[in-house]
Amino acid sequence: MATIGIRKLRLASIRKEAAQLAITRGYSAAGGGKAKKGGKGGAADAPKASALSKELKSTTVFGANILKDGADPKISPDSDYPDWLWHLLDKRPLLSELRRKDTETLPFEDLKRFVKLDNRARIKENNAVRAKN
Template identity: 35%
Template sequence: MLARFTPVLRVRSFSTSRGVLQQAKTGSEAALSSCPAGTVLNLQIKKSGKEPVALEDHEYPEWLWSVLDPKAQLKKLQQDPLKMRKKQLRSANRDKIKQSNFLAKM
């Protein structure tokens, strides 16, 4: 006789720092890092190198907090029309290549 297995529901959880959760609740605009200062980041590249350690938020450059913000990036692009046009051309070229590849398969 075959045994019945019940499916196990797995809940994926992500660890976040208390500061990030508080920021999300309050809706404040100040960016906070996702790991507390002094946390080993496990990003060692060289065997002889040391493990990098997270710093305090004020020790990082200000531009770092706006890298993943699409509104800030768009505002930065609008200040430099040449970069914006280059990005538009790159996107249009990528779309053209995808369409060409799709039609070639037919």
Template identity: 70%
Template sequence: MASHCGRTLRTIHVTKDVGLVMGQGHRSFSSGGKAKKGSKGGAASDAPKASVLSKEVKSSTVVGANILKDGTDPKILEDSEYPDWLWHLLDKKPPLSELQRKNIETLPYEHLKRFVKLDNRARIKENNADKAKN
């Protein structure tokens, strides 16, 4: 059956008027550029390039952090020149289960704030799960 439809489609001739109605020319897909004859898919261009920066520059600047056209990469400062809160960003925060085991009245403000947020989130998830079951 498929070969019969294929033969039927091959016999249809498109006239010049139909081509104008459907649009000028035709569309085709390409790989973005013409490959050189005999090349193997651009393996040489995909290889990592050797770094031009010296070790001294790499150790004193944050390479790649510049987002401005006319700017330069920022210099790495001494630890004492950064704010204190920066060094605590990656500290582990207690999970909800641990906060629930502790006395709420003795929790520091930061932990209490986290407890309220996580408890609200858990109650919302529980309510949503109950509604989905019904």
């Protein structure tokens, strides 16, 4: 499960690098946005390989630095992260599923979620009724 989190961080850094490459790419000055005459044209448009080593990519979270003079954070072992972090992407029950269950036997977290979602649904319904009048 911990490797899934690291893979997602790596994918996020790869996507950010691709976005930066797309943003910095511009038109050539000679052709005014057109390809040069006499050239094959295909080789110049190919994306360049990343200058970062695979080892550096697997140990650093690129793009996570928010400070002007700071550095990108290093990826720590899974034991250094809190347990709740690995459960953030777990699927939680929907309101329809919670309504089908007995509220007396629901765990506290599910009961709390049921009350929140039920109140939200009631508010939306009341607002829709008021908007029609």
